[in-house]
Amino acid sequence: MIGRLNHVAIVVPDLAAASAVYRDTLGATVSAPVDLPAHGVTTVFVELPNTKIELLHPLGADSPIAKFLANNASGGIHHVCYEVDDILAARDRLKEQGMRVLGDGEPKIGAHDKPVLFLHPKDFMGTLVELEQA
Numbered sequence: 001m002i003g004r005l006n007h008v009a010i011v012v013p014d015l016a017a018a019s020a021v022y023r024d025t026l027g028a029t030v031s032a033p034v035d036l037p038a039h040g041v042t043t044v045f046v047e048l049p050n051t052k053i054e055l056l057h058p059l060g061a062d063s064p065i066a067k068f069l070a071n072n073a074s075g076g077i078h079h080v081c082y083e084v085d086d087i088l089a090a091r092d093r094l095k096e097q098g099m100r101v102l103g104d105g106e107p108k109i110g111a112h113d114k115p116v117l118f119l120h121p122k123d124f125m126g127t128l129v130e131l132e133q134a
């Protein structure tokens with residue numbers, strides 16, 4: 001059911017410093033920061049030949065990643081994102097198997113203007129999983 005790894009998201013305490021590490025130290029192609037107020041994050045995308053790294057920093061007072069950063073002051077891996085062909089079919093199949101979909105279970109438009117859902121980390125070996133309709 002799942003396809004390509006779309007991205008790995010890393011929450012970082014300093015977007016400019018993290019961008020510099022990926023651009024200057026690791027030699028990757030790094031985007032400018034993009035504010036996503038609807039998601040409470042600012043993102044920087046690192047383009048790799050086979051996938052992306054999404055650097056995330058809290059935006060606004062009630063950012064969903066503020067607590068994560070408070071608990072992981074130097075940053076850390078926040079989620080992995082897998083592509084699916086049909087997000088509603090994927091959701092229904094997962095729910096039938098007892099997996100928990102976060103929020104109200106309806107896909108939201110994610111950082112790449114495509115529908116996304118998040119799955120409960122306790123059902124996936126302690127990893128927050130994002131599904132994106134490719």
Ligand code: CO
Nearest residue numbers: 009054081130
């Ligand atoms: Co993501």
